[in-house]
Amino acid sequence: MTTEPLLTEPLLSVRGLEKHFPVTAGLLKRQVGAVRAVDGVSFDVVKGETLGLVGESGCGKTTTGRLITRLIEPTGGKIAFEGEDVTHMSQGRMRPLRRDIQMIFQDPYSSLNPRHTVGAIVGAPFRIQGIKTEHGVKKAVQEILELVGLNPEHYNRYPHEFSGGQRQRIGIARTLALKPKLIIADEPVSALDVSIQAQVVNLLEDLQNELDLTYVVIAHDLSVVRHISDRVAVMYLGKIVEMADRKDLYETPMHPYTNALLSAVPIPDPKRRTDRERIRLQGDVPSPLNPPPACRFHTRCWKAQEICRTVEPPLTALAPGHQVACHFPENFAGNPSGNAPSAPADGQEKEPGTASPVS
């Protein structure tokens, strides 16, 4: 699906996207700095694929998602949807486009208005966008409810009468109402019980096949991302450090940070657990208020050299479709410093992660 991403026009194209949240102080609200939540992110998403966006808390994944859906205003960079620049499009001109770009929210408890019935919630997109439905809004809503595996009879019930998984299905039903082309799923399952996560992930996959959807799935759970994604982008402190096809990324991760992340995925088999060396990163993620210069990972990287502190490694394709931003990538033939502690390189020990999304 993604073998020739450059030949087809990408559905979504993001270039050098930036979002800096100003930090103000004092009576006059003088700007004293900025949280560089997203700091130069570029990627393409082609029609029908699923791009997974992973990274730890605070790395800017969610901000990226909210920038693409234009819930917040980008500071810099460019977002193009179907070739059209939507970066700074006014809310009025954006409105018709919102049918095509929809978002699934993280918290199924906070994303549904407790005062509205399911019918009102799922029907709101029709009303707001003024869409005429053939047999009335109610019928259309009930069809969508059925599509996401909910009882259409539940039309008149309130969100508090549903479980977390059911509520997330209601949220998904709302995003589907407008028949979008692109869905940004912001941690779609992280608030759910593990037993429910698989159901919702499978629902998302079924819907993709059925409705020809394109996903950007934001998650911190590597197993979920592995299960659902075609390509995966790893973010660290507002930047993409590695982006590759799922298989390449999980089997031959090149960036040290990706290696560290993958080594932290639990193996549900105590016998094989000892086969793998767990890479423990030292310290915390540095503050995005004052990110480290050059390579942002150098403060925690065991391979860091002088060049990592002075020259920022560009995101370059080291293998076909495999982009890495690192001076000393692993699993790379031309690696100048091949003496790296070879962490989980072979990939066979990460096999269990494919079985099901287990966090």
Place this chain on the structure above:
Amino acid sequence: MTAPLDVSGDEQHAAPEAVSQGAGAKAIQGRSLGQIAWTRLKRDKVAMGGAGVVVFLILAAVFAPVVVGWFGHPPNEFHQEMIDTLTMQPKGGTGISADFLFGVEPVNGRDLFSRVVYGARISLLVAFLATLLSVVIGSIMGVVAGYFGGWVDALISRLMDVFLAFPLLVFALSLVGVLGQFETQLAIKGDTLRILLLVFIIGFFNWPYIGRIIRGQTLSLREREFVDAARSIGARGPYILFREILPNLIAPILIYATLLIPSNVLFEAALSFLGVGIQPPTATWGGMLAAAVKYYTVPHFMFFPGMAIFITVLAFNLFGDGLRDALDPRSSR
């Protein structure tokens, strides 16, 4: 931030959950948060008792002429035949009888029962109108400050501080003095003018209390994901404000309105006591208390209007507390 409004009172929880598990064999009727709050309120005996007294008081006030017609005499009718001309006190100490349920006033012998009933009219009317004024101003200011934030919020918040720091009692006393000078030139006069004045003083200076609460609630609601969800499907500002946020504010507005009423009853009584309120001969509870101070030898004169204030305030507070527990179960206890 999980499930801030996920009401799951133990009792109600079992039934709807069980239905949702099944394939919906029987007709599924969703229960709104309002309906759940109502069932919860109905179980609260104390709150329902308070509500009963409140309803009783309102009916008595509205139908005061009828009630007084049955059980008493017109409120401003003198009954000097009931007064001992030597001591100017009611004959037999209080004058309580089947004819005069609460006895009579000293000196003029007016029927205390009918004066208390008519006093309820003024008290409740002023308290309700003043509360309405506070709630309307406070809600609008609070929602606007909380939703728009930024300099709008800063401006409104400072305005609230100014209002809260205002020396209200001094202002009220001087306003009445000034108005008294010009009363003959005004279009509205007498009791109507005084009632409007009381409503203005009490209502217009109390809005920051409710305004702050609503502002805080709006601030937290604005950050909820359903607001983002509405924006991501292209909802405009007014839609988000009125359809998404406002329905969630009805509960706090109701609760604080109910709790504001008794404090306004007290405030009205205090102002009438000080002579700022309705002028005699119109009966008010505060005015009666003020008059009764001079006649401490006839304690029933002070007892009945005092009890009326006490019962009204207590009933509204009990009802308001119950309402809060029913509408917002997390805040209770």
